[in-house]
Amino acid sequence: MCARRNGQLPADMPPNIWRALETLADGNHVAAVWEQWSGDHFDLLRTHFLRDTEKRAGYVPCPLGCGCEHRIHQRANGALVGVCQCDPWNCEDFPVTPAEASLLAWNLPKFARAVSKVFDCDLRETRLPLPMTWQIGAKFSTGVPVFLTIQNERASFCQVVADLVARQRARFILLAPTGRLLDASSRELLAGARAGFFDLESNLVWLPTGKLHPKVRPGELFQPFAPDATEPAPETVFAGIFALIEKLDADESIKDPSVIRVFRLYCGQGLGAQEVATKCGCVKATVLNRLNRIRKATGQDPQELRAYSPYFNKVEEAMTEAKAAYIHRKSLVHDIEERESE
Ligand SMILES: [Zn+2]
Ligand SMILES: [Zn+2]
Known part of the structure; x- marks a missing residue:
């Protein structure tokens, strides 16, 4: 027995x-x-x-x-x-x-911080007088509170929802590990409060590095719950990243394959490091060296930058046009610097 x-x-x-x-x-x-x-x-x-x-x-x-x-x-x-x-x-x-x-x-505090970070929240660490429920962050300039609750039963989940709805006068975002406990009454309560519910299971992936990564840019995901707030569009963010990487090739005389080429293949097309090496006719270590430069310059894991792949073509086209102008400006700056150091 x-x-x-x-x-x-x-x-x-x-x-x-x-x-x-x-x-x-x-x-x-x-x-x-x-x-x-x-x-x-x-x-x-x-x-x-x-x-x-x-x-x-x-x-x-x-x-x-x-x-x-x-x-x-x-x-x-x-x-x-x-x-x-x-x-x-x-x-x-x-x-x-x-x-x-x-x-x-x-390690719940560490986990809560990681979740807050992955959703690009302003960090808050407030344990609420509710079981296993915290405010882990605030989102947007309007400071929409983001809560995390970890429950194992529908009744306790519904209790937390009811309590949050009663406490919060304004809209809020609620996160939970899975969506399995969200029943009709919880749904109704959340809708009434114009609150958003997101489960981590379908919105995050675990990278092999142990980091969590959002499937959709957090700004887009949460946008419906903060209609007054604005976040830069992912395209704009990516254009900035792209420019940083182009600058690497321009600033340092890097031999083939260029950083931008590796970036395009690895992050844009999602190829593995070995595949990129084969395509470029170099050894894998060279590709890893370029990926490291990307990591250093952007402060982001190249694997995570793959999330921007849908914007690659559009941004690259725009940047190619801007590039001519950029090189022109750069040479001007260069001339001025040279003149000043004379
Ligand atoms: Zn046994
Ligand atoms: Zn036994």
């Missing part, structure tokens, strides 16, 4: 990092439990968002799935073992390392 399956992923559920957040984030769990829930995302989660509580767990999940959690027992020699709690007894004791026995917690 099943003695304890505390926090373990139900057998019929596929791992999902956002569900992991909803189910586990208000407690401490051993690495094996986090791994069950987060699946392929576990390493990334472990590195970036799980912190050691320095407490030892009482139980670990059984790797054989005997039906219980094995109780962690310390032998006389100090070694830890997991002891089956099934009745009748089912499987052997297995060794447990201190790392496997240590309790890990989701």
